[in-house]
Amino acid sequence: MIADGDLVTRAQAGDRGAMDDLLRRHYDRIYAVCRRITGHEADAADAAQNALIAIVRSLAGFDRRAAFSTWAYRIATNASLDELRRRHRRPAPVLDAPVGDDTAIELTDDQAADVFDRFVDRTVLEAALTDVPEDYRIPVVLREVGDLDYQDIADQLQLPLGTVKSRIARGRSALAAAYQRRMSATQPSGNQPGSTERPSSAP
Numbered sequence: 001m002i003a004d005g006d007l008v009t010r011a012q013a014g015d016r017g018a019m020d021d022l023l024r025r026h027y028d029r030i031y032a033v034c035r036r037i038t039g040h041e042a043d044a045a046d047a048a049q050n051a052l053i054a055i056v057r058s059l060a061g062f063d064r065r066a067a068f069s070t071w072a073y074r075i076a077t078n079a080s081l082d083e084l085r086r087r088h089r090r091p092a093p094v095l096d097a098p099v100g101d102d103t104a105i106e107l108t109d110d111q112a113a114d115v116f117d118r119f120v121d122r123t124v125l126e127a128a129l130t131d132v133p134e135d136y137r138i139p140v141v142l143r144e145v146g147d148l149d150y151q152d153i154a155d156q157l158q159l160p161l162g163t164v165k166s167r168i169a170r171g172r173s174a175l176a177a178a179y180q181r182r183m184s185a186t187q188p189s190g191n192q193p194g195s196t197e198r199p200s201s202a203p
Helices: 004-012 016-038 041-061 068-087 109-117 122-129 134-144 150-157 161-186
Strands: none
Touching: 004 016, 004 041, 004 068, 016 041, 016 068, 016 122, 016 134, 041 068, 068 134, 068 150, 122 161, 134 150, 134 161, 150 161
16 A cells, blocks of 8 residues: 555645545545534535545645644544534534533543443444533544544644643543443343443454
8 A cells, every 4th residue: 555655745746646545545534533523414524525625725735744644634623623613603403411521530541442442333432422512522533533642632622731631531431421321222121231342252
């Protein structure tokens, strides 16, 4: 597989095929960032499309101080936040199971990685994300999906570093709780509710 850096070099030199390869390679992750930040498929599609346009227009100025993927996810984040700002001029949807601050439990990065790995039902995970308050959901998505470090997230959201760390910890806990509730609601009577254990054997 051609490395991102080589594709960037070609694309910056005017190779449209290299640009298309870059966009195809990273589209799914860009859309995932947009979907999980906006919490809405149509808004995510709009944000992802705007992000792709911005990437094409801005690639000539990409200075490679960060990986292309990190740079692209930052653009996707900005496009998603712009979409959220536009959405807030419309009536906001009512969350069916909001999670309050008092449910937060501090989780380290290692513990959080284990929790996220155990979210075996991705459909339920996507639904559970909509239950997490936006102020917590966005930093969690940037950390877990966009793979940005804490300082990058603080810069992106223009928040103090300590606030970002606190919101990520609370957001992870809120997401885990929301996932458990939704899993419990989908379990047939008599099954163990809310289990996120992986199957013991390969399918």
